[in-house]
Amino acid sequence: MTIKRLDPGKRMSQAVIHNGIVYLAGQVGEPGTSLTEQTTVVLAQIDALLAEAGTDKSRLLTATIWLADMADFAAMNAVWDAWVDPANPPARATGEVKLAAPEYRVEIIVTAALS
Template sequence: MTIRRIEPGPRMSQAVIHGNTVYLAGQVGAPGESVTAQTKAILATIDELLAEVGSSKSKLLQTIIWLDDMANFAEMNAVWDAWVDPGNTPARATGEAKLAGPEYKVEIIVTAALD
């Protein structure tokens, strides 16, 4: 099977397609913004990347969400719940982790189907 890389860089690609599956790199929002603002920005980027490869949020298979503090869980979920396709929710895990820098509060990683 062919592997297609979207926006490849020296360290990572923004997306990788293998077969009928697309794997997105972890997405973060603008440093220093609120959890709400970062989550909205991340989900908009995910929409754009999925559209670029011919997929959409209705085809999400799995999502992994990292928060800098689980105290932000409800705030992130408020944005997530308004965005996610209610008839096609993915398998999802959310955990707390030290992110790339203290200015980042949310990182979201998704895997989606292409057809």
Template sequence: MSIRRLESGPRMSQAVIHGNTVYLAGQVGAPGQSVTAQTTAILESIDRLLGEAGSDKSKLLQATIWLDSMDDFAEMNAVWDAWVDPANPPARAAGESRLATPDFKVEIIVVAALDS
């Protein structure tokens, strides 16, 4: 079974496709922006990468969301809830974690199925 990588660099790929599954690297928004702005940018990036891979948000299997502070949970969810396909929500977990820099407020990692 082949493996295809999208937007690869020396450290990581933004997406890896194996079989009928797409694995995205953790996506972040612009450092220093609000939780709403970062979440919006992240979801746009997820849409773009899933599209390049041959999938879309209706095929999400799993999402892991890391927040710099759980105090931002409702703000992030407001953007997520407007974006996620309500007929096909993924299994999801969210937690608080120190992110790569203090300027990142949100990081989202998803796994999706390919279009069949």
């Protein structure tokens, strides 16, 4: 079975496709912007990577969402709920973690099935 890597770099690829599944790297927004802005950017990046891989958010299998502060949970969910396909929501987990830089407020990781 082949493995295809999208936007590979020295440390990581933005996505890896194997056996009909697309695995996205954690996506982050513009550091220092609001949680709403960061979440909006992250979801747009996810849409773009899924499209490049040949699939879309209706095929999401899982989502892991990391928040720097769980106080942002409702604000993140407001953006997420407007974006996610209501007929095909993924299995999802959300937790609070210390992200790579203090200016990051959210990081989202998803897997999706190919179309």
